[in-house]
Structure formats: structure tokens, C-alpha cells
């Protein structure tokens with residue numbers, strides 16, 4: 001499919017980054033995984049150290065970036081990505097989206113590398129168009145608590161397009177919708193890890209608000225396939241990658257409880273500020289351009305994720321992040 005062979009993945013020890021490291025190694029590439037381990041975890045890539053084509057750099061991508069040798073591609077995935085993380089790390093979130101993206105683009109320019117930005121459905125904010133096509137400009141509160149993530153990613157998209165237009169860098173932008181799978185942190189605070197670890201421990205399931213807000217959950221392998229195809233495409237404008245199968249958070253919580261065979265009760269807690277009321281990707285662009293659509297249904301994806309969470313929960317309480 002390609003002659004590209006050496007990739008830098010920032011945030012490579014995170015949930016998505018580690019799956020990408022694995023995929024690129026599997027495709028025969030040499031992989032440089034860079035992570036400051038703020039929200040990433042070295043255990044996510046531990047198994048990859050046995051592979052001589054895998055290198056780990058413990059580095060903060062917002063600082064001067066040096067990588068020796070050629071690079072064919074840079075995938076910029078470093079960033080806190082869970083609402084509780086970016087509320088707790090607001091300045092780092094803004095820095096990695098802005099300064100980190102600038103540094104990674106500068107490196108791509110110096111190396112003549114293809115650049116792929118991990119962007120997000122959060123660019124659409126609390127959307128007034130549903131489902132969300134790439135052409136929708138979004139409804140983001142720039143000064144709300146989520147603004148640190150949303151605006152950092154919107155800035156990152158603008159910076160990426162500027163490098164593309166001004167410097168002629170081959171850039172790609174993936175807008176990632178809610179994704180789940182093995183290697184999400186148990187205490188990461190997002191819906192799936194929260195519900196699954198609560199269900200497995202018989203704890204109350206914390207549904208925020210009345211649970212009528214909707215999300216559309218994509219299994220990680222489907223996302224990785226979409227990213228692989230987008231990198232090899234010629235599309236510089238943003239492309240949504242996500243699973244359009246939409247449900248309410250209450251339905252999702254019930255599904256997780258049932259699958260875990262748990263007796264946990266559902267409790268209702270306050271809805272976080274600016275929590276989007278609906279979210280569903282319009283994936284027609286990815287279907288047409290990349291011949292991509294999700295293959296893993298929710299039941300199958302949740303079962304695979306459950307195996308991982310069972311092992312983690314029985315291993316004891318999660319280590320603290322810092």
C-alpha cells in the first residue's frame with residue numbers, strides 16, 4: 001500500500017497511541033513512540049519492547065523535538081483525552097494541542113514526513129447539526145471548562161491546515177468520535193471505563209444527568225483501520241472516523257451492566273458543564289474516500305473490552321496516574 005517505513009507516534013503509550021504502535025509494527029514499520037506518561041502508561045507498550053523496530057522516548061512533545069534519522073510519517077496523538085483529565089490538566093491540554101502540534105509539524109517539515117493530527121468530535125462542541133458532517137463548524141463554548149480541549153484541537157486543525165497550505169506539508173486530520181477498547185485506564189473517567197469497572201466491582205453506575213444524552217461508540221480496531229487508510233489517502237481536509245450507531249448513555253450503561261452480569265444499580269449524578277446533548281458521526285466521507293466503515297458491533301467490542309477490564313479489576317486497584 002505504501003513505501004512509508006519509519007513513524008513517530010506522539011502519545012504512543014496512550015490508549016489509541018499504543019494500538020497504533022502495534023499496527024505499524026505489524027505492518028513492518030519502525031516505530032518511535034514518544035510519551036511524557038502524564039496520562040499514558042508504559043504498561044500499554046511493554047510487550048512491544050521485545051521488538052527491535054520499536055523505540056520509546058520519554059519526552060514532552062511541547063518542548064523542542066529532536067528525532068535522529070529519517071521519518072516518513074508523524075502521528076500526533078499526544079493529549080489528555082478524557083474530560084476529567086483535561087479538566088485537571090487544562091494548561092497541559094492547551095499546550096500539547098497548540099505548542100505540541102506546532103513542534104510536531106515543524107519536525108514533519110524538517111523531515112519531509114507525512115503528518116496526521118488526532119482531532120476530535122469535540123470540535124463540533126454541543127452540536128446543533130445532527131449527525132455531524134465534516135462541513136459543520138461546530139458549537140463550542142471557548143471559555144467553558146471543556147474549551148481547553150475543544151479549542152486546543154480546533155487550533156491544532158488550523159495550524160495543520162496552515163502548514164499544509166503554506167509549507168505544502170502532506171497533512172491529514174482525523175476527527176475521532178467516542179472510541180473504546182482494551183487499554184483505556186480504569187479510572188480515566190470516560191463512560192465505558194467508568195461503567196465497566198463499576199459494574200465489575202458491584203459499585204453504583206454513575207450516569208450523569210438523566211442519561212438521555214447520546215453518544216456513538218466505536219471499537220478501537222475499527223478506528224485504527226480508518227486512521228491507517230486516511231494516512232495513505234490524499235485527503236488533507238478533516239475526516240470523521242467513528243461508529244454511527246447512536247444510543248443514550250442510559251441505554252449504554254444498561255448494556256454494560258447486562259454484559260458484565262452485574263447487579264450494580266444505576267445512580268444519577270450532575271451533568272458536567274457543556275456536556276454535548278447528542279453526538280453521531282456522519283461517515284459518508286470516510287465511506288466514499290477510504291472505503292471504510294466500522295466492522296465490529298457493540299456487543300463484540302464490549303466483550304473484547306470486558307476481558308481486559310476483568311483482568312485489570314482482579315489485579316487490584318489501578319495505580320495512581322501520577
Ligand code: UDP
Pocket residue numbers: 082083178189190191192194195206207208209213215249271272275276
Ligand atoms: N458519563 C456518565 N457517567 C460517567 C462518565 C461519563 O454518564 O461516569 C457520560 C458523560 O456525561 C457523557 C457521556 O457519558 O454524556 C460520554 O462521556 P465520556 O467522558 O466518555 O466522553 P465525551 O463524549 O463526553 O467526551
